[in-house]
Structures are given as structure tokens and as C-alpha cells.
Amino acid sequence: MLTNAAMTKIWLALLALTLLEVALAFPHLSPILFLLVLLALSFGKSILIAGWFMHLKFEVRSLLYVLLPFLIVCIGLLLAFLPDAARLKELRP
Amino acid sequence: MGLPAVAIPFLGKLILSTHTQPDTTWAGGGSPFAIGSKPLGMWLFVVSDALTFSTFLVIYTYARLSNPGWPSPFGPSSIAQATLMTFVLLTSSYTMALAVNAMKTGRRGRAVRMLLATVGLGLAFVGLHIAEWMHLIRVEGVTLAANPWNQPLFGATFFTLTGLHMAHVAAGVLYLAIVAAALSRNKLDAHDVETSGLYWHFVDLVWMFIFPLVYLMSAKL
Numbered sequence: 460m461l462t463n464a465a466m467t468k469i470w471l472a473l474l475a476l477t478l479l480e481v482a483l484a485f486p487h488l489s490p491i492l493f494l495l496v497l498l499a500l501s502f503g504k505s506i507l508i509a510g511w512f513m514h515l516k517f518e519v520r521s522l523l524y525v526l527l528p529f530l531i532v533c534i535g536l537l538l539a540f541l542p543d544a545a546r547l548k549e550l551r552p
Numbered sequence: 553m554g555l556p557a558v559a560i561p562f563l564g565k566l567i568l569s570t571h572t573q574p575d576t577t578w579a580g581g582g583s584p585f586a587i588g589s590k591p592l593g594m595w596l597f598v599v600s601d602a603l604t605f606s607t608f609l610v611i612y613t614y615a616r617l618s619n620p621g622w623p624s625p626f627g628p629s630s631i632a633q634a635t636l637m638t639f640v641l642l643t644s645s646y647t648m649a650l651a652v653n654a655m656k657t658g659r660r661g662r663a664v665r666m667l668l669a670t671v672g673l674g675l676a677f678v679g680l681h682i683a684e685w686m687h688l689i690r691v692e693g694v695t696l697a698a699n700p701w702n703q704p705l706f707g708a709t710f711f712t713l714t715g716l717h718m719a720h721v722a723a724g725v726l727y728l729a730i731v732a733a734a735l736s737r738n739k740l741d742a743h744d745v746e747t748s749g750l751y752w753h754f755v756d757l758v759w760m761f762i763f764p765l766v767y768l769m770s771a772k773l
Contacts, residue, residue, distance in 0.1 A: 460656055461649075470646035477638050480764050481631065484771045497764035504760045512649045512753045514746075519586040522595065529599045533606040540610055544617035551620065 461511060469511045476504050588743045594750040601720075605758050608713045609765060615705040616769075623701040624772040625692050630684065634767040637680045638759065641721075644673035645756040648728075652749045655742040660735060663745060667732035670752065674725040681718050685711070710766065717762055720755045727751065 480500050483493065510516035515523060585592050616622045626634070651666035688694045694707045731748045734740045 460653065463650060463653055466646060466649045466653065470642060473642045474639060477635065477642065477763075480768060481635050484631065484768045485773055490769070494769065497768060501761050501764055505757055508645065508753055508757045508760065512645055512756075513750055522585045522587065522592075525585070525595065526599060529602050529606075532603060536606060536610045540614050541617060544614040547618040548620060
């Protein structure tokens with residue numbers, strides 16, 4: 460079991476990452492770069508929440524494998540639809 | 553003959569084998585995932601619900617990418633409010649984790665107090681979110697089907713995605729309030745608090761994608 464002090468560190472790290480996300484909205488990065496940076500930070504925050512707050516890091520590996528089909532479907536959805544969205548934009552008169 | 557003739561002896565052997573080899577993990581002699589049935593059930597729910605949210609996020613992103621002139625209606629005050637909402641939700645996850653820890657160490661009273669703090673923060677999030685919606689509807693003129701920027705899909709996808717999340721937070725507030733009330737009457741155990749915690753952290757985790765993809769990507773700063 461994680462100590463309360465460890466939980467406090469995770470919470471502060473999550474708040475700091477959120478502030479970093481907001482700060483990055485000000486320099487007006489290119490949309491693709493901004494999107495990639497935000498996604499990377501969001502995945503980092505997800506790992507902190509799922510791994511520590513939800514204890515996934517301390518569970519047996521088989522439980523982690525149960526979550527993999529979701530990730531595969533999610534990435535598949537993105538790969539299938541986002542290029543089509545960009546294509547649709549170019550087809551507009 | 554046919555399928556029953558094959559299936560019945562097979563199922564008979566299967567049932568018999570589980571009764572004669574109870575010590576093996578897959579025969580019921582242990583837990584394959586080394587967690588209780590309640591947290592496992594919640595994990596499976598989380599996976600299915602994550603698929604639902606992923607689909608809505610992909611729909612929002614698809615609409616955004618395929619429509620030139622997608623609006624950026626979130627000014628500094630909206631971004632400040634959405635950041636505050638994120639802080640509130642993250643803090644509620646923290647108090648939830650403290651409630652689980654307290655229950656695991658046998659401090660039932662502290663667990664109830666932490667759960668009530670989580671409920672309060674959840675209510676604050678819902679209140680702030682409704683205020684944000686009201687600003688968009690009344691001041692900016694955004695509805696499900698129309699908005700001043702002539703991008704009807706913006707309202708439809710925004711309200712559906714954030715509305716689904718808000719409904720999850722509201723349901724979570726009710727769930728945690730029921731758990732807190734039961735705990736205060738010496739009912740339920742640490743597994744029940746852990747299970748409710750999994751749900752609440754998941755709701756928090758989903759917002760970690762909605763906040764940057766919906767608000768920050770459409771910020772007008």
C-alpha cells in the first residue's frame with residue numbers, strides 16, 4: 460500500500476503537469492505540435508492516475524493485459540478515422 | 553446425437569475437473585488477477601466505459617479536423633475556470649485515494665470524512681461545469697444545433713462529450729455518498745471503498761483528455 464506522503468507527491472505532480480499544459484497554450488505552438496505535446500502530457504498524467512491512484516502498478520501483470528485490448532481499439536480508431544477527417548477537409552470545395 | 557452428444561460429456565468433464573482440482577488457479581483454487589471480484593468487475597466496467605469515451609473523443613476530433621473554421625470560444629476566463637475544474641477533480645482523486653488508504657488501515661471515521669470531501673469536490677466540479685455551460689449557452693449563443701460561428705457540429709459534439717462526463721461525475725457523487733453513508737453505519741469493507749475509488753479515478757482520468765483536447769486546443773488566448 461502506498462503511503463499518504465507518496466499520494467501527496469503524485470497529486471502535486473498532477474497539478475504541476477496541468478499547469479504546464481495551460482502554460483503551453485500561451486506561446487501559440489503549431490496545432491499539430493501542441494496536440495502531440497498535450498497528448499504526451501495527458502498520457503503521463505494517465506499513467507500516474509492509473510498506476511498509483513488506481514494501484515495498477517502494484518497489481519499482477521494479467522490485470523494489465525485485460526486493459527490492452529482497449530488501448531489497441533483506441534489507437535485503431537484514431538488511425539482509422541483521423542486521416543479520413545483530414546482527407547474530408549481537402550475534399551471540401 | 554450431434555452437438556449435444558459432444559457438448560454434454562465435455563461440459564460434464566469440465567465441471568468435474570473443476571471440482572476435483574480446486575487448487576489450480578483456473579479451477580477456482582485461486583484468483584487469476586489476484587484482486588477481489590468487486591474491483592475486478594469495476595476494472596472490466598472501466599475498460600468498457602473507456603471505449604465509450606474514446607469513441608466520443610474520436611468523434612469530436614474527427615469533426616474538428618474535418619471542419620475548417622472550427623471555433624475557439626474559450627477565452628482566458630473560460631480556460632481559468634476549466635483549469636480550476638481540473639484542479640478540483642484532481643484533488644477529489646487525492647482525497648479518494650486517502651479514503652482508500654484510511655479504510656485499509658482500519659480508520660473508518662477518516663475514510664468517511666475523506667469520502668465526504670470527495671463528494672463535496674465532485675459537487676463543486678459539477679457546479680463549475682454547469683456555470684461554464686450556461687456561459688456558452690447564454691453569452692456565446694451555443695446550442696446543440698447552432699452557434700454564431702456556423703459550425704453546428706461544435707455544439708453537438710461538445711455538449712455530448714462533456715455532458716456524458718458530467719453525468720458520470722454526478723453518478724459518482726451519488727455512488728460515493730451512498731458508500732460514505734453505509735460506512736458510517738459500519739457496513740461495507742475496504743474492498744467496497746477501493747471499488748468505488750476505481751470508478752472515481754477513472755472519471756478523473758477521462759477529464760485529463762477532455763480538458764486539453766477540448767478546452768486548451770480551442771483556447772482563445
